Amino acid sequence: MENQGQKQHYKKLQNILQYLPWYVEEYINHKRRKLSSASLLNYAHDYKIFFNWLRSENLHSGDIKDIPLELLESLTIQQAEGFLSFLEYQLNNKGITVNRKLSALKSLFNYLQNIAETRDLKPYLSRNVMAKIEFNELKDSMETIANKMEGKILLGDEYEKFRHFIAYDYGQINKKNKKLYNFHLLNRERDTAIVSLILGSGLRLSEVVNLNLDDIDYSKYTARVVRKGNKEQFVYFSKLAMDDLKEYLSIRETRYKVKKTNKALFVAAAMGPKGTPRRLTARSIEKLIEKYATAFGKPALSVHKLRHSFATRYHIEINDVPKLRRQLGHSSIQTTMIYTHIGNDDLKHAVDKMDIPKGDD
Numbered sequence: 001m002e003n004q005g006q007k008q009h010y011k012k013l014q015n016i017l018q019y020l021p022w023y024v025e026e027y028i029n030h031k032r033r034k035l036s037s038a039s040l041l042n043y044a045h046d047y048k049i050f051f052n053w054l055r056s057e058n059l060h061s062g063d064i065k066d067i068p069l070e071l072l073e074s075l076t077i078q079q080a081e082g083f084l085s086f087l088e089y090q091l092n093n094k095g096i097t098v099n100r101k102l103s104a105l106k107s108l109f110n111y112l113q114n115i116a117e118t119r120d121l122k123p124y125l126s127r128n129v130m131a132k133i134e135f136n137e138l139k140d141s142m143e144t145i146a147n148k149m150e151g152k153i154l155l156g157d158e159y160e161k162f163r164h165f166i167a168y169d170y171g172q173i174n175k176k177n178k179k180l181y182n183f184h185l186l187n188r189e190r191d192t193a194i195v196s197l198i199l200g201s202g203l204r205l206s207e208v209v210n211l212n213l214d215d216i217d218y219s220k221y222t223a224r225v226v227r228k229g230n231k232e233q234f235v236y237f238s239k240l241a242m243d244d245l246k247e248y249l250s251i252r253e254t255r256y257k258v259k260k261t262n263k264a265l266f267v268a269a270a271m272g273p274k275g276t277p278r279r280l281t282a283r284s285i286e287k288l289i290e291k292y293a294t295a296f297g298k299p300a301l302s303v304h305k306l307r308h309s310f311a312t313r314y315h316i317e318i319n320d321v322p323k324l325r326r327q328l329g330h331s332s333i334q335t336t337m338i339y340t341h342i343g344n345d346d347l348k349h350a351v352d353k354m355d356i357p358k359g360d361d
Contacts, residue, residue, distance in 0.1 A: 009037035046104040152300040154309040193248035200241030202310035211265040227329040
């Protein structure tokens with residue numbers, strides 16, 4: 001499956017690696033089969049910040065590309081803690097961001113100490129200072145995070161109200177503004193299908209952007225996506241999402257004047273007289289959600305919050321965390337557990353329903 005986003009991340013990653021020490025590139029290559037290009041790109045950015053900090057502290061006087069392994073091996077706990085303080089107080093990184101950057105460094109140092117070997121079978125590092133550094137204790141519990149999230153997602157009948165708003169109401173309230181009204185008429189089937197698909201599947205923004213026509217299985221109600229870690233998965237979506245998707249596909253080719261060679265599922269209209277239709281970008285989808293969310297009266301609603309909305313509804317109705325974890329593509333079940341703290345009244349109702357006898361599945 002063609003994946004433009006992955007290719008762009010790979011290109012940016014290669015550009016950053018040329019400025020980093022050789023052992024970082026070796027580590028990145030070791031991780032390629034397990035992590036996506038986007039995740040590895042984030043790691044590379046984190047390492048660049050760390051190595052630049054080493055130089056700013058006069059621990060190395062040359063290019064960061066030439067920082068030797070011996071320097072990493074000789075770092076003290078105080079120096080490592082100093083870098084974390086730099087992230088927090090100089091770069092204003094929040095605790096969760098500091099933890100993410102520390103996690104990236106721990107992974108690199110672990111590779112250098114416990115996996116990588118020299119020709120005489122010795123580890124690259126005999127001492128690992130990052131193994132001695134503890135993560136920040138985050139003040140917010142999962143329940144607190146869930147409570148903050150609850151006011152920013154769709155609950156109950158808001159799912160259908162928001163979908164209906166995009167399909168019809170937005171155009172009606174902007175009928176006097178010909179530019180907005182005509183733009184809505186052009187894109188309403190597409191925009192409704194996008195929102196309906198996310199609300200009916202929990203797909204990530206990048207996964208929606210990279211969908212092609214042949215990734216949809218119309219008999220099984222699944223979409224083929226590449227999840228984090230470059231793992232291909234078939235993700236189920238709702239019947240309503242399929243209905244909205246079919247309505248969009250019925251006008252996609254004629255409305256957007258798309259050539260049959262263009263396999264992108266969601267496309268944008270051509271710009272200018274000589275322009276050609278193109279794959280809808282991630283930023284374009286973010287902007288259209290922001291537009292509808294603001295007009296709907298929920299300006300905090302975003303693409304990611306739509307994913308949270310799906311996850312909350314799924315948990316309330318299905319009450320199966322392992323299945324939800326697979327549906328969302330979470331690597332850690334702890335991430336999925338956040339949704340078990342949302343809407344306790346609805347959860348009680350879901351548990352009560354479990355006592356009702358059901359037919360054989």
